[in-house]
Amino acid sequence: MPVWLDNFLWTYQNLVHALGINGLLALSMYVVLAVGQLSLGQAAFMGLGAYSSALLTLKLDLPFALVLPVSCVAPVLFALAIGTPTLRLSGVYLAIATIGLGEVLRAVYLNVDWLGGALGLSGIPLRAEFWMIYGLLGAAILVLWLVGRSGIGRAMEAVREDATAAQVMGINLARTRLGALLASAVLAGLAGALGAHSSSFIGPNEYGFEPAVTILSFALLGGIATPLAPVLGAFILTLLPELLRGFSDLRLVFNGVIIVLAVLFLPEGLFPLRMRRRAA
Amino acid sequence: MLAQQLVNGVLLGAGYALFALGFTLMFGVLRVINLTYGFYFSAGAFVALFLTRDFGFSIWTALPLAAMAAGAMAVVLDWLLLARLRRRGAPELASLMVTLGGVLALYAASTAILGPDIRRLPPGLIAGAPFELFGLRVTMAQLLILLASLVLVGALVWLLHGTRLGLAIRAMAEKPDAAGLMGIDTGRIAALVSFVSGCLAGAGGVLIGLNFNAIHPYMGETMMLRGFVVVIVGGLGDIRGALIAGLALGVVEVLTAGYVDSGLKEAVAFAILVAVLWTRPSGLFGRPEMRRA
Incomplete structure (x- = not known):
């Protein structure tokens, strides 16, 4: 690694890590939006990944290479428990159940002693490296791009645009949607584990309502035309508050307003370039 | 002991039922999961706080005024955020996302203006000490919740089933397009339903705020979890179901x-x-x- 890059990464380490992690979270939102569903559990899944990975590291002192994949287990189990019944119904049920999940987990983290209570978990060793975060982000973009171009990607788009027509064409709606939700839980769980191991402290309020909505604003600003679009949205919304210091109170107001404006006036997002696919 | 807890649970549940009623009414008629709903709960509590603390209103006048202020906010926000999507016939998730963004902006802005700390209503607003009734201890706040819930639920049932306006609301819940063709002004009905729902949320905020004596900007967000449980268990859009499920949730929580x-x-x-x-x-x-x- 050249010296200037090393210096740069050292100085801006927190920001560089946050950019990559938010990129992963934006992708986890993208996967669900790509099948026309709305999950507001991304922050909750991230919290499950963060808490389980932190406990594995702190209590059992497992190596990070093992902690990282295992931290996806809890988010996937919760996604199965909530997604299986709701994805057969109209989209509002998944949205309601996943917002509820975030609120409940916050209350559980606050009230259960061995999860640290209001103080959270601290002293987590800094084991998330730059190359892990960006390697995973790059791999996730690549996989989602390839999937998007494949038959599965076509099926996902069909389910999003017209569920009834997709079903008539023989696409299994529930399985396509559940697959997307599970992939999204895995991405969010990874992001949570990486986040926990790059900040040394996690607390119950970091995975509640506000981050859940913020993650949605990443994907809505960028749009969901390609996997790169939501990641760019996340980069913009993570860098903007750094550039506009002094307005930190209004950062969340801004994120909320972005969602309103994006839905009302910019339904395709900022980057509506579509993926190229070979003709069928 | 058990009887006492059941009474506490039912009285708390009456507050939950009142809150969830407006949420389920909005979904039933307007076909929108309106997440700004929790904000009207916080808004009602804050308006009552300002009226009683800074202007010396009694709770009997502050409660209806705060409820109506929350209702008015609901009308304005429905017009700002949802009227356009409704005319366009947008999918239900689009309107859900708009209200989600809207409510985050509202909570964050009100926290920036009012501060995040927990406020208390002025002491002596309502008799604080519990008293005995048939061998059970109840507080004035609990009785007020019960009374207000009975009055408001009664008024809502009368509005929906005893008036021509209610007929129009039920027609719109059944089939909005057909209701429009029958000469029902659907925009006006949407405003009316928003107002009524906002009033219910605002009244819920005042009463629950009084019961726990803790008022803060995000109180509506934590309350929404109860709202979700009540409307799902009772059935989305089902008013009778929301009443029963609300009471049951209060009992379950207390137990x-x-x-x-x-x-x-x-x-x-x-x-x-x-x-x-x-x-x-x-x-x-x-x-x-x-x-x-």
Whole structure:
């Protein structure tokens, strides 16, 4: 690694890590939006990944290479428990159940002693490296791009645009949607584990309502035309508050307003370039 | 002991039922999961706080004024955020996302203006000491919740089933297009339903704020979890179901806090929500004619 890059990464380490992690979270939102569903559990899944990975590291002192994949287990189990019944119904049920999940987990983290209570978990060793975060982000973009171009990607788009027509064409709606939700839980769980191991402290309020909505604003600003679009949205919304210091109170107001404006006036997002696919 | 807890639970549940009623009414008529709903709960509590603390109003006048102020906010926000999408016939998730963004902006802005700390209503607003009634201890705040819930639910049932306006509302819940063709001004009905729902949320905020004596900007957000549980268990859009489920949730919470652990009452409520989604997604009292996706 050249010296200037090393210096740069050292100085801006927190920001560089946050950019990559938010990129992963934006992708986890993208996967669900790509099948026309709305999950507001991304922050909750991230919290499950963060808490389980932190406990594995702190209590059992497992190596990070093992902690990282295992931290996806809890988010996937919760996604199965909530997604299986709701994805057969109209989209509002998944949205309601996943917002509820975030609120409940916050209350559980606050009230259960061995999860640290209001103080959270601290002293987590800094084991998330730059190359892990960006390697995973790059791999996730690549996989989602390839999937998007494949038959599965076509099926996902069909389910999003017209569920009834997709079903008539023989696409299994529930399985396509559940697959997307599970992939999204895995991405969010990874992001949570990486986040926990790059900040040394996690607390119950970091995975509640506000981050859940913020993650949605990443994907809505960028749009969901390609996997790169939501990641760019996340980069913009993570860098903007750094550039506009002094307005930190209004950062969340801004994120909320972005969602309103994006839905009302910019339904395709900022980057509506579509993926190229070979003709069928 | 058990009888006392059941009474506490029913009285708390009356407040939950009142809150969830407006939420389910909005969904039933306007077909929108309106997440700004929790904000009207906070707004009602804050208006009552300002009226009683800074202007010396009694609770009897502050309660209806705060409820109506919350209702007025609901009308304005519905017009700002949702009227356009409704005319366009946008999918229900689009309107859900708009209200989600809107409510985050509202909470964050009100926290920036008012500060995040917990406020208390002025002491002596309502007799604080509990008194004995048939061998059970109740507070004035609990009695006020019960009284206000009975009055407001009665008024709502009368509005929906005893007036021509109610007929128009029910027609719009059934089929908005047909209702429009029959000469019903659907925009006006949407405003009316928003107002009534906002009033219910605002009144709920004042009463629950009075009961726990803790008012802060995000109180509506934590309350929304109860709203979700009540409307899913009772069936989305089902008013009778919301009443029963609200009372039941109050009892379940008080019993969980009394016999298990007060830190787990949210988790128990959510476990019930998930169990209902697995077994009876149209609600415990719902007919199985679901609108499948």
